[in-house]
Amino acid sequence: MNSFPMEWYFTALMMFVGFYCMLASRSIVRQLIGLEIVSKGAMLALLSAGALANNLVFAQALVLTLIVIEVVVVAAGLALLVKNFRVNGTSDIWKLDSLKG
Amino acid sequence: MDKGLLAYLLIPLLSAVLIPFAARARRRLADVIANVTLLAGLANLAWLVLRPSMISGGFADIPGDGLTLLLVGAVYLVGFCVTFFSAWFxxxxxxxxxxxxxxILVSVAAMTGVVSATDFFTLYVFIEVLAVTSFALITTDDSGRGVEGALKYFFLTFPASALIILGISILMLTxxxxxxxxxxxxMASGVPSSGPVTFGAALMLLGFLIKSGVAPFHTWTPDAYQGAYAPVSAHLAGIVTKISxxxxxxxxxxxxxxxxxRALALSDLLMFLGMLSIAVGAVAALRQKDFKRMLAxxxxxxxxxxxxxAGxxxxxxIMGAIFHLFNHATFKTVLFLNSASLEKSAGTTDMEKLGGMEHAMPWTSWTSVVALLSTAGVPPLSGFWSKLLIILALWQAGLKTYAVLALLFSIVTLAYFMVMQRxxxxxxxxxxxxxxxxxxxxxxxxxxxxxxxIVALGLLFPYFYTYVRMVAERILI
Amino acid sequence: MMNDYRTLLYALAVFFSLWAVMSRKLLISAIMLALVSVSVSLIFFDFGAPWAGVFELSVCAGLITVLFVGAVSLIRAEEEKHPESRARFYALPLAAAIFAIAGWFYLPQFFAEIAGWARPGTGSGTIGLALWDMRRPDLLGQVLMLAAGVFVIKSVFPRRSEK
Incomplete structure (x- = not known):
């Protein structure tokens, strides 16, 4: 019996918490935090799948790329957040409802 | 990665890096560099594909699988139209x-990367680059609505990315x-239990469905398109979301x-969501008051x-899908660019306030009408042929309900465009x-x-048909 | 079953992510997020993936936390003036517990089945070779991503003099 099922069980739990946060929160910062947790879960899933398939080096190479992507995505998200705060004066996502139809 | 097309990725990237340095003193130089880069790429592609010897040979000498080259062509075409338009807008x-x-140049490079990727993870990486550039492009004009559209796009595409990564890890495992x-x-080897691979693929398909704005996940599309900086909405609707x-x-x-x-359940799911999105999009478009939102x-x-x-x-x-993808790039670019012109000239895109624009802006009106008719599938414009192929394919496969519904909603399309034209x-x-x-x-x-x-593709349909058939044969070995 | 050390790290990661979501103060949330990153990077080390661990520790736990704290301090005053309803967050431990217990009966079995599908790979080579030989297009993608990041920042925060 290997440890893979338990690893993915915890990963699933973590992703659940992240998605819950993204659904429940109205604040953009909190949604970003939820997104971060979800993507951490995805990275863990990828690496433990690589470890199981004896493909760890390959998985590690992918995770390195994922980390680079994550930094830029978070930076872009925070830049959007600050811009939104400057332009719309709020960080509450449900207050954004000028687009309707 | 397709090595032959690497230049189409690297040159825009180099120009993009060059622009901030070269155009520091003279601002207009940025326009010139971007336009020249894309035009040169376009000319190169045209020479590659439209040589007389190539056409008479039935496009047999096209390198790679043909789809990549066609889509790189579409990317450069839309990118060039958008930069040319922006230079004056x-x-x-x-x-x-x-x-x-x-x-814009980085997003063109990323799209070239997406279509020339030969590996799921590479595909994913370039799609993320594309997404990141899109947010900043949407908010170019610092309007509140642009930021709002960008945020909605942001918080729907990145959870989708997590799904894609999960799918990738299962695929890597199996x-x-x-x-x-x-x-x-x-898939071709006929291994009896393809279940695990299908499961991984299903997760990835779900992610891509969200990213392409198909019906239950379409909520971000209208907001992003309507809120975006006007020329960017053409770029976004015409090509970016289609490629990503x-x-x-x-x-x-x-x-x-x-x-x-194989993977029958996935095929059914995709077809159902496709039909749903045809219906939802058409019905919602009927009720819109804003030109851009209706287009979205x-x-x-x-x-x-x-x-x-595709399902x-x-x-x-597949031929119909590829042809329609290309057509969509042509007609949506025209429509969104014209909506930008309307916005600039009349100051609004609210359909209640517009009317009789034919007298004031004849060229804008008539190019829009051509694009609208092509969207609705009126012969002999190019949109007619792609819809015909799709409906014929459905009928041939024995899916008569879907075929009839697709035909019906194409009439609804014509209806809402008639309303809008009036x-x-x-x-x-x-x-x-x-x-x-x-x-x-x-x-x-x-x-x-x-x-x-649009008119030329409709009239010269046989040539294009030869090309698309070649593509379909190559990707469906 | 997995060794106790790794179980502990996974449990810590879940615990810190719960805390990050639940915390009333955004600053605490950002710090908890950093701790999640630290746990994840320790898990990476435990797997025998030191490069991923080092990157996770320096970039995610370091750089991203700095970015978060910076952004939070910009908007914190406004955010705390209009606190959002906490009810949904207090329900989170309950929801997570229900998910955990319900999932306990199905998920490990399902994942064990997935594990049974595994096709062992070669697993040889070093990380540098793997990146350079097999994942060269990804490196190009990374370069493009970094360029995109720079231009996004330039576009969102134009220089003051140009305004």
Whole structure:
């Protein structure tokens, strides 16, 4: 019996918490935090799948790329957040409802 | 990665890096560099594909699988139209002019990367680059609505990315590699229990469906398109969201061998969501009051046709899907660029306030009408042929209900466009029409070029059909 | 079953992510997020993936936390003036517990089944070779991503003099 099922069980739990946060929160910062947790879960899933398939080096190479992507995505998200705060004066996502139809 | 097309990725990237340095003193140089880069790429591609020897040989000498080259062509075409339009559209005082052109060039490079990827993870990486550039492009004009659209886009595409990564990890686990060829060989080998691979593929398909804005996940599309900086909405609707989602769906449909009945559940799901999105998009478009928002819903509906055809996955359907993808790029670019012209000249895109624009802006009106008719599938414009292929493929596969529904909703498309034409372009001259004048020739040029292309593709359909058939044969080995 | 050390790290990661979501103060949330990153990077080390661990520790736990704290301090005053309803967050431990217990009966079995599908790979080579030989297009993608990041920042925050 290997440890893979338990690893993915915890990963699933973590992703659940992240998605819950993204659904429940109205604040953009909190949604970003939820997104971060979800993507951490995805990275863990990828690496433990690589470890199981004896493909760890390959998985590690992918995770390195994922980390680079994550930094830029978070930076872009925070830049959007600050811009939104400057332009719309709020960080509450449900207050954004000028687009309707 | 397709090595032959690497130059189409690297040169825009180099230009993008060059722009902030070269155009520091002279702002207009940024426009020139971006336009020249894209035009040169376009000329190169045209020479590659449209040589007489190539055409008479039935495009047999096209390198790679043909799909990549066609889509790189579409990317460059839309990118060029958008940069050319922006060069005259953008006000001189815009603070981030260089960054805007750099971002467009980076997004062109990323799209080239997406279509030339031969591996799921590479595909994913380039799609993320594309997404990141899109947010900044949407918010170019610092309007509150732009930021709002960008945020909604942001918080729907990145959870989708997590799903794609989960799918990739299951695929890596069960296939040992992520290349397209491996999946193709696996699906063709007829291993009895393809369950795990299908499960991984299902997660990835779900992610790509969200990214392409198909019906239950379409909520971000209208907001992002309507809120975006005007020329950017053409870029976004014409090509970006199609490459970042729909292209991957077509590619996966071909790789998963939908046509010989493998992964049947996925095929059914894709077709159902495609049909749903045709219906939802068309019905929602009927009720819209804003020109851009209506176009956005129409885009949801047209993407539905492509997804429906991709889900069917027969060679004829794949041909229809690819052809419709290309057509969509042409007509949506015209429509969104014209909506930008309307916005500039009449100051609004609210359909209640517009009316009789035909008298004030004849060129804008008539190019729009050509594009609208092509969208609705009126012969002999190019949109007619792609819809015909899709509906024929459905009928041939025995899916008569879907075929009839697809035909029916294409009539609904015609209906809402008729309503819109009456409200915006024809009819009584409104106050907005009296106050506005036709935009300058350079702003019209991209729309006229694309409209000419729509008519030409419709009339020269046999040649294009040969090309698309070659593509379908190559990707469905 | 997995060794106790790794179980502990996974449990810590879940615990810190719960805390990050639940915390009333955004600053605490950002710090908890950094702790999640630290746990994840320790898990990476435990797997025998030191490069991923080092990157996770320096980039995610370091750089991203700095970015978060910076952004939070910009908007914190406004955010705390209009606190959002906490009810949904207090329900989170309950929801997570229900998910955990319900999932306990199905998920490990399902994942064990997935594990049974695994096709062992070669697993040889070093990380540098793997990146350079097999994942060269990804490196190009990374370069493009970094360029995109720079232009996004330039576009969102134009220089003051140009305004």
């Amino acid at each position: 953008m006000e001189d005082g815009t603070p981030n002019r260089q960054a805007y052109y750099s971002l 296939l040992g590699s992520l290349s397209f060829d491996n999946l193709r060989i696996f 989602g729909v292209y991957a769906l077509i590619r996966m449909a071909a790789l998963l061998h939908f046509f010989d009945g 819903f129409s885009s949801v509906s047209q993407v539905g046709y492509i997804v429906l055809a 069917l996955g027969t060679p004829l359907a 409200k915006v372009f024809f009819g009584k001259k409104s106050r907005a029409a009296e106050a506005s004048a036709e935009v300058s020739a350079p702003l019209l040029a991209p729309a006229v070029l694309m409209s000419a292309l």
